[in-house]
Amino acid sequence: MQISELIQTIQNKQSYLCVGLDTDITRLPVGFSPNKQGVIDFNKAIIDATLESCVAYKINTAFYEAMGIPGWEAMEATLAHIPSTHFTIADAKRGDIGNTSAQYAKTFFEILPFDSITVAPYMGEDSVRPFLEYKNKVTIVLGLTSNKGSNDFQQLVVQDGIEQALVPSILQGNTQARLFEKVMSKVASWSSPSQLMFVVGATQSSEIENIRNAFPEHFFLVPGVGFQGGSLQDISKHGLNQNGGLLVNASRAILYASSGKDFAEEAAIIAQQYHFEMKQYLSARSI
Amino acid sequence: MQISELIQTIQNKQSYLCVGLDTDITRLPVGFSPNKQGVIDFNKAIIDATLESCVAYKINTAFYEAMGIPGWEAMEATLAHIPSTHFTIADAKRGDIGNTSAQYAKTFFEILPFDSITVAPYMGEDSVRPFLEYKNKVTIVLGLTSNKGSNDFQQLVVQDGIEQALVPSILQGNTQARLFEKVMSKVASWSSPSQLMFVVGATQSSEIENIRNAFPEHFFLVPGVGFQGGSLQDISKHGLNQNGGLLVNASRAILYASSGKDFAEEAAIIAQQYHFEMKQYLSARSI
Numbered sequence: 001m002q003i004s005e006l007i008q009t010i011q012n013k014q015s016y017l018c019v020g021l022d023t024d025i026t027r028l029p030v031g032f033s034p035n036k037q038g039v040i041d042f043n044k045a046i047i048d049a050t051l052e053s054c055v056a057y058k059i060n061t062a063f064y065e066a067m068g069i070p071g072w073e074a075m076e077a078t079l080a081h082i083p084s085t086h087f088t089i090a091d092a093k094r095g096d097i098g099n100t101s102a103q104y105a106k107t108f109f110e111i112l113p114f115d116s117i118t119v120a121p122y123m124g125e126d127s128v129r130p131f132l133e134y135k136n137k138v139t140i141v142l143g144l145t146s147n148k149g150s151n152d153f154q155q156l157v158v159q160d161g162i163e164q165a166l167v168p169s170i171l172q173g174n175t176q177a178r179l180f181e182k183v184m185s186k187v188a189s190w191s192s193p194s195q196l197m198f199v200v201g202a203t204q205s206s207e208i209e210n211i212r213n214a215f216p217e218h219f220f221l222v223p224g225v226g227f228q229g230g231s232l233q234d235i236s237k238h239g240l241n242q243n244g245g246l247l248v249n250a251s252r253a254i255l256y257a258s259s260g261k262d263f264a265e266e267a268a269i270i271a272q273q274y275h276f277e278m279k280q281y282l283s284a285r286s287i
Numbered sequence: 288m289q290i291s292e293l294i295q296t297i298q299n300k301q302s303y304l305c306v307g308l309d310t311d312i313t314r315l316p317v318g319f320s321p322n323k324q325g326v327i328d329f330n331k332a333i334i335d336a337t338l339e340s341c342v343a344y345k346i347n348t349a350f351y352e353a354m355g356i357p358g359w360e361a362m363e364a365t366l367a368h369i370p371s372t373h374f375t376i377a378d379a380k381r382g383d384i385g386n387t388s389a390q391y392a393k394t395f396f397e398i399l400p401f402d403s404i405t406v407a408p409y410m411g412e413d414s415v416r417p418f419l420e421y422k423n424k425v426t427i428v429l430g431l432t433s434n435k436g437s438n439d440f441q442q443l444v445v446q447d448g449i450e451q452a453l454v455p456s457i458l459q460g461n462t463q464a465r466l467f468e469k470v471m472s473k474v475a476s477w478s479s480p481s482q483l484m485f486v487v488g489a490t491q492s493s494e495i496e497n498i499r500n501a502f503p504e505h506f507f508l509v510p511g512v513g514f515q516g517g518s519l520q521d522i523s524k525h526g527l528n529q530n531g532g533l534l535v536n537a538s539r540a541i542l543y544a545s546s547g548k549d550f551a552e553e554a555a556i557i558a559q560q561y562h563f564e565m566k567q568y569l570s571a572r573s574i
Contacts, residue, residue, distance in 0.1 A: 022386075022387070060383075060387060060390075062381075062383060062387045062388070062390035062391045062394070063387070063390050065390065065391065065394040065398075066390040066391070066393045066394045066398060067398070068359070068394075068398045068399075069356055069359050069360060069363075072355070072356050072359055073356060076355075076356075091383075093381065093382060093383050093407070093410075094349075094380065095380060095407060096347075096349060096378075096380050097432070097433065097434040097436075097510075097515075098434065099309075100309070100347060100349045100350075101349070103347075103349035103350050103352065103353040104349045104352065104353070106353045107349070107352040107353045107355075111352075111353060111354070111355045112355075120380070120382060120407045120409050120410075121409060121440065122407050122408060122409045122429055122432075122440060122441065123380075123407075123429070123432050123434060123436050123437065123441075124434065124435070124436020124437055124438065124439030124440055124441070125435070125436045125439050126434050126435055126436040127434065127436050128436075142409055142410070145384070145409075145410050146384065147384040147385065147410060147411065147413050147414065148411070148412070148413055149384075149410050149411020149412045149413040149414050149415075150410065150411055151411065152411030152412050152473060153408065153409060153411055153466065153469070153470060153473075154409065154410075154411070156445040156446070156466065156469065157445065157446040158443040158444065158445055158446075158466070159443070159444040159445075159446065159463070176446070179440070179443065179445070179466065182440070182443065183440060186439060186440075223384075228384075
């Protein structure tokens with residue numbers, strides 16, 4: 001699925017919910033074996049229970065890698081179970097020199113046919129380009145992340161300022177942008193909003209309005225709602241654009257809504273609650 | 288292997304060569320099948336041919352992931368073939384929020400028993416801590432990388448300056464450090480040189496002297512010699528410290544020294560040339 005189809009799906013379904021499959025083998029509900037098959041069965045049940053409410057699934061590759069080879073088999077089986085009606089994200093945070101990033105792009109766009117992958121920007125343009133070269137895929141670059149450590153480097157003021165031509169906003173003319181603003185404006189100059197998204201954490205609600213003004217067209221993948229404490233209301237108020245422009249991810253709040261036999265029903269209820277709330281925010285803007 | 292043993296090995300062997308196993312399935316020599324077994328057989332031959340000359344092996348995970356599950360099997364088999372006399376590096380450039388980085392640490396320190404892993408710093412302290420919590424393992428954080436894209440963000444001047452207490456050097460008092468200096472000084476405050484290294488690219492020879500002065504104790508993993516154009520002489524002149532303090536990596540120059548049946552002999556010769564040169568640099572400093 002490409003971004004144009006995602007926009008249609010969001011509008012048709014009145015949802016911008018992404019369900020995060022950060023499936024922890026040690027937290028499967030009663031009755032599931034703590035192995036590959038347990039993870040696959042759990043994920044299938046979660047997917048089946050949430051399909052109606054969400055438009056995307058995000059697979060956090062770390063939780064699968066930590067199981068070794070059976071984990072990669074579980075990732076393949078999980079991805080294969082997600083219907084083509086839903087946008088898929090490999091949350092892998094990859095990035096390396098050009099010839100190496102090209103291998104990562106091959107991994108997550110060809111070997112595992114995800115629609116998109118998350119990419120870390122520290123190594124600069126030639127570390128991101130190999131992903132962007134897949135024109136029918138989406139590259140999701142870290143902007144301002146949801147964790148406490150986002151203050152360590154992303155918030156540093158950099159002297160060089162932002163890439164002016166790209167930012168028709170309140171940031172324009174500001175020669176003292178912060179690192180994440182510089183990163184986002186520079187990365188935005190390498191591609192178009194039709195194949196580039198940014199990660200913007202839901203815990204950064206005081207920042208979202210400025211970021212949306214600076215990047216009116218781009219989709220933001222927003223983790224941090226739920227367990228990490230981000231507010232869906234705040235994110236939606238300041239982050240929605242005329243296309244929706246948001247994918248708000250919830251992982252633990254849905255996956256572990258119940259540890260009992262009713263885990264899927266409870267997951268469905270939480271997903272429906274997000275969906276219900278999102279419908280209101282979209283409707284209020286006539287999206 | 289921990290850093291104290293690595294220091295002993297460097298001194299005993301008079302080498303600080305790391306052989307990078309960035310094995311590209313499309314570039315195996317004649318006679319090797321382009322599949323998992325071909326990669327394993329090739330890697331074993333390269334390891335056997337270079338054991339005497341090097342002190343470390345670096346497995347670039349991207350090249351294995353790009354083969355899918357057979358690639359992870361090849362990575363396991365390759366790691367198992369490296370004797371405990373050599374330091375092992377998972378060149379994986381991972382990093383995510385805390386609970387996710389913990390999964391990556393488990394992957395590369397437990398499931399695959401590497402001695403160390405490379406980590407991307409963009410997401411800050413809680414993305415790096417889970418790796419550092421393995422006290423008998425080594426975390427190798429990106430400082431100044433070897434690629435052209437290192438100019439995009441790593442070289443940005445940041446207003447906040449470096450962590451003064453840690454840097455007994457010419458950088459001290461400089462309130463206009465660049466991002467990589469800020470990253471390195473901040474990361475250095477989270478751990479000790481006994482379990483923390485930095486990636487410093489060999490193509491950055493004009494920077495190495497200042498970086499070494501600023502971080503006299505830390506080991507630097509130095510990619511970029513050979514194919515990427517970095518000079519072993521420059522790196523060694525400015526980068527060695529009293530313990531050696533360098534792991535200089537060569538990948539393509541060794542792996543693809545010949546595409547014929549003599550690939551292993553030619554790989555051995557290139558590795559011996561690096562080793563011979565390194566002996567001179569160590570000897571000149573009485574290390």
